[in-house]
Amino acid sequence: LFDLLQINYPDFYLCELLNQLVKFEHSCLDKHPKLKAYLCRFENLPKLKDYMASDEFKSRPCMFFTAKWVGDC
Numbered sequence: 001l002f003d004l005l006q007i008n009y010p011d012f013y014l015c016e017l018l019n020q021l022v023k024f025e026h027s028c029l030d031k032h033p034k035l036k037a038y039l040c041r042f043e044n045l046p047k048l049k050d051y052m053a054s055d056e057f058k059s060r061p062c063m064f065f066t067a068k069w070v071g072d073c
Contacts, residue, residue: 007045023060 018039021028029036043049051057 002025
C-alpha cells in the first residue's frame with residue numbers, strides 16, 4: 001500500500017473508497033495531504049488514466065440502489 005511502483009488489489013479498494021468520499025465532500029482529504037497525493041498519483045497512472053477516459057469505463061453510483069438517507073439532512 002502507498003507504493004505505486006507495485007500495485008495490489010488493496011490499492012484499488014483504498015482508492016475507490018477515497019474517490020467516493022471525495023464525491024460526497026470535496027474537501028475531505030484537505031487535512032490529509034498524503035492520502036490526497038496518493039489518490040492523485042493512483043488516478044494519474046497512465047494505463048488507469050487511459051482506461052478511465054475510455055468508453056469502456058463506466059462510472060458507477062457510490063451506493064446500491066436500495067440505499068437511502070436516514071434522519072434529517
